Amino acid sequence: MNIIPSGLITTCSELIGTRQIKLIHKKDNREVYEDGNYIIKKTAPDAFNFERYERFQKDNPCFVKVHSFDDGVIVMDKVEGMMFNDYAKTPTTTVDNLWYICFTHRTALYKRYFDFHGKRDIHCCEPIFFHADGVPGNVIIDNNNKPTYIDPDGTIQIRWEMFLQKITEHHFVWQNDYTYYAHRFPATEMEKWGKSLSELGYK
Amino acid sequence: MSQLGIKLNWFLDIDGRPIKLIRKTHKEEVYEDGNYIVKKTLPNEFRSRNAFDFETYKRFQLEYPWCVKVYSYEDDVIVMDKIEGHTWDEFHQYATKDQLWNVCVKFRNETVKNFLDFAGSDYIDPNQHIFFNGDAKHANLIMQGDKPMFIDPDSFRFETWDRFILKINEHNTEWFNHYLLRAHRN
Numbered sequence: 001m002n003i004i005p006s007g008l009i010t011t012c013s014e015l016i017g018t019r020q021i022k023l024i025h026k027k028d029n030r031e032v033y034e035d036g037n038y039i040i041k042k043t044a045p046d047a048f049n050f051e052r053y054e055r056f057q058k059d060n061p062c063f064v065k066v067h068s069f070d071d072g073v074i075v076m077d078k079v080e081g082m083m084f085n086d087y088a089k090t091p092t093t094t095v096d097n098l099w100y101i102c103f104t105h106r107t108a109l110y111k112r113y114f115d116f117h118g119k120r121d122i123h124c125c126e127p128i129f130f131h132a133d134g135v136p137g138n139v140i141i142d143n144n145n146k147p148t149y150i151d152p153d154g155t156i157q158i159r160w161e162m163f164l165q166k167i168t169e170h171h172f173v174w175q176n177d178y179t180y181y182a183h184r185f186p187a188t189e190m191e192k193w194g195k196s197l198s199e200l201g202y203k
Numbered sequence: 204m205s206q207l208g209i210k211l212n213w214f215l216d217i218d219g220r221p222i223k224l225i226r227k228t229h230k231e232e233v234y235e236d237g238n239y240i241v242k243k244t245l246p247n248e249f250r251s252r253n254a255f256d257f258e259t260y261k262r263f264q265l266e267y268p269w270c271v272k273v274y275s276y277e278d279d280v281i282v283m284d285k286i287e288g289h290t291w292d293e294f295h296q297y298a299t300k301d302q303l304w305n306v307c308v309k310f311r312n313e314t315v316k317n318f319l320d321f322a323g324s325d326y327i328d329p330n331q332h333i334f335f336n337g338d339a340k341h342a343n344l345i346m347q348g349d350k351p352m353f354i355d356p357d358s359f360r361f362e363t364w365d366r367f368i369l370k371i372n373e374h375n376t377e378w379f380n381h382y383l384l385r386a387h388r389n
Binding site for chain 1: 368
């Protein structure tokens with residue numbers, strides 16, 4: 001039986017009720033639990049700015065809804081769907097679906113970061129709010145091809161130039177994933193040439 | 204005859220309107236008559252890249268009319284529509300940040316998707332050549348209101364997949380830089 005961190009039940013009892021919760025991920029000082037409806041993440045007490053996150057999430061429901069953040073415990077919605085990498089490999093996922101997630105939706109989200117800042121002229125030292133880990137590993141896609149960014153404590157405010165470098169880095173991660181899954185996927189290559197992976201030169 | 208030897212009967216076909224030279228470099232001469240632009244390019248043997256692929260361009264333009272319509276390409280001479288509107292340098296001075304975003308990021312992304320769609324298949328072999336605008340820069344864009352239009356049709360060309368990827372990254376970065384500069388750091 002998993003050990004539940006002290007205080008978790010008291011903090012989240014209203015949401016969780018009497019349902020069984022189970023540990024689904026543990027790394028360093030972070031633990032993630034789920035109870036069927038909610039995800040409970042135990043992390044550092046200063047892991048993220050909940051108030052700012054709530055304001056952004058209200059207009060951007062593609063960020064997972066967080067219900068509470070107390071003493072390092074985040075209670076958020078459990079998002080149903082597939083992790084991006086599984087979704088990308090699914091035969092029913094089209095090139096257009098992938099383009100939407102990797103480019104259309106993602107760049108629209110970047111636009112919201114700029115808009116959320118509120119001012120047109122941005123000083124080079126000003127901090128910008130964004131998801132600093134907004135990469136495919138933190139995105140779940142539902143049955144309607146709608147992406148949700150999880151890992152709310154990945155959001156931070158960071159100085160302008162670091163923000164630009166990070167979103168540029170993320171752009172290349174998403175572009176590489178799009179290119180790979182949409183146009184260079186080995187399974188499609190095998191099908192096209194009727195050859196095995198080793199015959200195609202893959203190890 | 205013009206200096207590069209353009210036959211003047213090109214222009215007699217354009218209702219006999221007076222034509223004027225609007226640009227001249229060591230590689231090209233560009234004329235206009237009010238309705239059309241006539242561009243005399245270097246003969247094939249003097250070009251660093253392949254000749255303008257008019258047939259492919261025509262098919263692409265028909266499907267994606269954000270690039271200028273070309274009427275003919277003969278003897279290294281391209282006859283195309285004259286596009287009225289604002290240059291990028293004019294546009295960015297009055298554009299809102301949303302308008303800038305729409306051109307620099309949204310429209311830019313759409314053009315890249317169009318190149319990939321035009322390639323025709325989901326799976327792309329690394330040896331496959333992709334048809335795209337190899338000079339999709341602000342200097343080759345005219346804004347017709349909010350509608351961007353690329354001129355310079357002979358910068359469309361086939362390149363191998365790796366060259367295509369590198370070029371679109373170069374252009375994406377350039378357009379994103381334009382957005383940042385004009386929208387937030389002007």
